[in-house]
Amino acid sequence: MARTNKQGIAKKKAIQSKQANRLKGMKRFEYPKRKLTLEEGKDLGAVGVWTNPKGRDYHRFLRGRKICWETRLRLDPDGYRYIRTPSGGSEMVVAPMSGWTRTKMRKNTIGK
Structure with missing residues (x-):
């Protein structure tokens, strides 16, 4: 008589339910694709103009992280960043005044 692999089946089901939950969570972070034209981005509300x-x-x-459209970095070409x-x-x-950069600079200067 063949035995059913109950533990294996339970394990598979647990993994599948975890994956389903993960996919549900990902939907919250669905942003427009980065390959939009600038005008499309503005219309969709994905891109804004900041001074x-x-x-x-x-x-x-x-949406998501504040990333400069021009440089694709977290700071704009003049070296400003959002905090x-x-x-x-x-x-x-x-940038040097904001959070981790300042701390890092302080650590580097004190250590020497």
Whole structure:
């Protein structure tokens, strides 16, 4: 008499349910594809225009991480980046002043 592999079946089902949940979670992060033209991006609300403290306008992705459209980096060509203030607002600051860069610089200068 053949025995059913109950543990193996249960394991497979558990893995499948985990994958299904993961796919559900991914849907929350579905953003428009990055290959949009700039105008399409603006129309869809994926790209917006921001003015940095130097007075220059840059196109930035509005959803997900704030990434500069021009440089594809987290800071724009003038070296400004977005930071979230503790009060919940957002501010544009020179990159070395923002979070991890400043800490890293401090660590590097103190160590020498």
